[in-house]
Amino acid sequence: MSTDGARLDTLDLALLRALTEHPRAGALELSRRLGVARGTVQARLQRLEDTGVVTGYGPDVDLTAAGFGVQAFVTLEIAQGALGDLTAELAAMPGVLEAHATTGSGDVLCRVAARSHGDLQQTLLQLGRSASVVRSTSVVALSELVPLRTLPLLTSEGGPPARAPGHRGG
Amino acid sequence: MSTDGARLDTLDLALLRALTEHPRAGALELSRRLGVARGTVQARLQRLEDTGVVTGYGPDVDLTAAGFGVQAFVTLEIAQGALGDLTAELAAMPGVLEAHATTGSGDVLCRVAARSHGDLQQTLLQLGRSASVVRSTSVVALSELVPLRTLPLLTSEGGPPARAPGHRGG
DNA sequence: CCGCTACTGTGCAGATCGATCAGTTGTGAC
DNA sequence: GTCACAACTGATCGATCTGCACAGTAGCGG
Numbered sequence: 499m500s501t502d503g504a505r506l507d508t509l510d511l512a513l514l515r516a517l518t519e520h521p522r523a524g525a526l527e528l529s530r531r532l533g534v535a536r537g538t539v540q541a542r543l544q545r546l547e548d549t550g551v552v553t554g555y556g557p558d559v560d561l562t563a564a565g566f567g568v569q570a571f572v573t574l575e576i577a578q579g580a581l582g583d584l585t586a587e588l589a590a591m592p593g594v595l596e597a598h599a600t601t602g603s604g605d606v607l608c609r610v611a612a613r614s615h616g617d618l619q620q621t622l623l624q625l626g627r628s629a630s631v632v633r634s635t636s637v638v639a640l641s642e643l644v645p646l647r648t649l650p651l652l653t654s655e656g657g658p659p660a661r662a663p664g665h666r667g668g
Numbered sequence: 669m670s671t672d673g674a675r676l677d678t679l680d681l682a683l684l685r686a687l688t689e690h691p692r693a694g695a696l697e698l699s700r701r702l703g704v705a706r707g708t709v710q711a712r713l714q715r716l717e718d719t720g721v722v723t724g725y726g727p728d729v730d731l732t733a734a735g736f737g738v739q740a741f742v743t744l745e746i747a748q749g750a751l752g753d754l755t756a757e758l759a760a761m762p763g764v765l766e767a768h769a770t771t772g773s774g775d776v777l778c779r780v781a782a783r784s785h786g787d788l789q790q791t792l793l794q795l796g797r798s799a800s801v802v803r804s805t806s807v808v809a810l811s812e813l814v815p816l817r818t819l820p821l822l823t824s825e826g827g828p829p830a831r832a833p834g835h836r837g838g
Numbered sequence: 839c840c841g842c843t844a845c846t847g848t849g850c851a852g853a854t855c856g857a858t859c860a861g862t863t864g865t866g867a868c
Numbered sequence: 869g870t871c872a873c874a875a876c877t878g879a880t881c882g883a884t885c886t887g888c889a890c891a892g893t894a895g896c897g898g
Binding site for chain 1: 673674675676684687688691692716719720721722723724725726727728729730731732733734735736737739741751754755758759762763764765766767768769770771772775776777778781783807808809810811812813814815816817818820821822823824
């Protein structure tokens with residue numbers, strides 16, 4: 499297996515962390531916070547975006563606060579060769595937050611959100627009516643134990659030390 | 669059920685959409701894009717953050733690009749009353765991206781990521797070793813059918829028309 | 839030893855930010 | 869009908885940040 503992932507060194511990780519904690523901070527503030535030059539922050543950030551590690555900075559919407567307090571995880575068993583059709587169907591349904599093809603005989607796991615249990619059932623029924631779906635099982639999310647996060651994983655390995663420090667001040 | 673969610677009108681939705689498509693845009697550029705005054709954008713954005721609808725602007729990290737190309741969904745059946753302990757354990761494991769308590773007799777659904785199948789198995793084994801876990805089932809994600817998104821859901825209802833337009837220029 | 843790359847610190851012109859003000863308009867209360 | 873209120877507009881101000889360029893320093897490999 500080739501290492502397709504761009505290796506993130508300590509500075510990259512620190513940059514991501516700082517950016518997570520202060521999302522609206524500009525390059526100058528980040529550079530101050532990290533103790534490096536502004537140009538370095540800009541270059542690193544540019545590289546992270548170029549390599550596809552950082553795909554965006556979209557606003558994180560709290561669906562509960564927005565009025566969509568009901569979420570569910572649905573496992574779909576789909577008909578042979580219907581993956582393409584189903585993908586299009588899922589993408590067209592606003593209530594479907596995300597969907598993944600998984601191991602198992604044609605299984606798809608998707609996450610669904612709705613404003614109420616009634617609305618959720620509507621979406622679930624619509625899913626079940628699909629010609630591509632053979633069987634479906636759903637569980638309702640009751641509480642969020644661990645909110646979505648990626649930094650702990652990235653940090654866990656303690657990346658390689660930063661590059662040549664170069665001109666060390668003075 | 670009370671409508672705890674802050675109602676988002678057309679302008680709020682347009683703002684979120686513009687912000688999603690141009691995440692690094694400042695208030696001025698957003699105002700130009702939406703055709704409203706800069707102060708309005710700032711006020712709306714402030715309100716969205718105050719009401720908790722927008723919780724942050726953290727950088728979206730593509731785990732595959734970062735070298736963590738293996739993801740799995742794990743269903744844990746847990747022992748009675750062990751939810752608290754398990755939550756702490758899950759939070760302490762970097763490989764656990766998120767976790768939700770779900771319907772079913774003490775079930776928890778969590779998403780796990782790893783650098784390779786071997787690493788994934790390590791995490792899975794660690795989960796199984798937990799005293800709080802009675803049984804565990806895991807499916808590996810093969811491909812992402814629908815990437816995570818929230819805007820379609822928010823937009824689907826076509827929020828109420830914007831507020832009093834006020835001074836209409838001229 | 840030399841070339842390459844990465845980082846540092848600085849400077850400048852232009853753009854943006856945050857705060858504030860008066861003016862206009864729709865809404866709901868009285 | 870009239871009034872106060874809330875929301876949006878358009879504008880200004882100083883302070884700050886951005887994008888870009890430059891020369892200098894330090895580690896790495898040939």
